[in-house]
Amino acid sequence: AQKITQTQPGMFVQEKEAVTLDCTYDTSDQSYGLFWYKQPSSGEMIFLIYQGSYDEQNATEGRYSLNFQKARKSANLVISASQLGDSAMYFCAMRGSGNTGKLIFGQGTTLQVKP
Amino acid sequence: DADVTQTPRNRITKTGKRIMLECSQTKGHDRMYWYRQDPGLGLRLIYYSFDVKDINKGEISDGYSVSRQAQAKFSLSLESAIPNQTALYFCATSPTSGWSLYNEQFFGPGTRLTVL
Numbered sequence: 001a002q003k004i005t006q007t008q009p010g011m012f013v014q015e016k017e018a019v020t021l022d023c024t025y026d027t028s029d030q031s032y033g034l035f036w037y038k039q040p041s042s043g044e045m046i047f048l049i050y051q052g053s054y055d056e057q058n059a060t061e062g063r064y065s066l067n068f069q070k071a072r073k074s075a076n077l078v079i080s081a082s083q084l085g086d087s088a089m090y091f092c093a094m095r096g097s098g099n100t101g102k103l104i105f106g107q108g109t110t111l112q113v114k115p
Numbered sequence: 116d117a118d119v120t121q122t123p124r125n126r127i128t129k130t131g132k133r134i135m136l137e138c139s140q141t142k143g144h145d146r147m148y149w150y151r152q153d154p155g156l157g158l159r160l161i162y163y164s165f166d167v168k169d170i171n172k173g174e175i176s177d178g179y180s181v182s183r184q185a186q187a188k189f190s191l192s193l194e195s196a197i198p199n200q201t202a203l204y205f206c207a208t209s210p211t212s213g214w215s216l217y218n219e220q221f222f223g224p225g226t227r228l229t230v231l
Contacts, residue, residue: 035219035220043203044222044224045222047220091157091158100171101163101209102173103160105158105159107156108157
């Protein structure tokens with residue numbers, strides 16, 4: 001069975017500093033995709049970044065990068081130069097190689113950016 | 116206008132009542148999903164649909180039913196609501212074309228449901 005684990009229920013970071021949100025996964029699939037979503041206090045789910053299991057380079061999207069370590073089954077999100085607007089819940093999710101397209105989510109990490 | 120809409124956005128109901136949550140999308144996607152979010156548990160899949168005639172149970176389908184009225188509409192029903200169905204409910208869509216692993220899911224704004 002597939003599983004996503006986020007072990008940090010809450011994190012604090014000082015504005016303008018970088019922060020890493022941890023995500024480990026478990027799957028027997030050879031092909032899979034890893035996603036990060038942001039959920040601000042307003043509740044909507046905002047897609048941030050995607051990493052495919054066969055991608056050799058770590059994904060980057062603006063201030064977001066994904067530190068993908070396949071052998072360790074980890075897909076940590078790195079946010080550089082944190083901003084107050086980054087305060088939110090962050091979810092790591094995985095899609096396996098089955099055809100359902102469904103996502104398996106982690107428990108989420110709440111990030112608070114301090115001014 | 117939003118590509119994926121959910122109605123209502125907030126709902127308070129009583130135990131035993133039947134309630135329907137509606138989802139509409141203008142993205143033209145075939146695949147639609149219903150998730151629920153509970154604190155500390157992330158999002159969990161309730162039902163998903165590949166087209167009007169293809170509906171499948173997710174990991175927590177007990178107590179829920181769905182209807183895919185059209186490609187663009189996917190409704191979730193609670194036949195007899197109970198308090199532990201209090202949660203934030205999300206509808207999501209994704210395209211079928213291409214290598215499915217790489218297709219992002221697009222989420223609606225969510226429906227906050229409280230069952231008293």
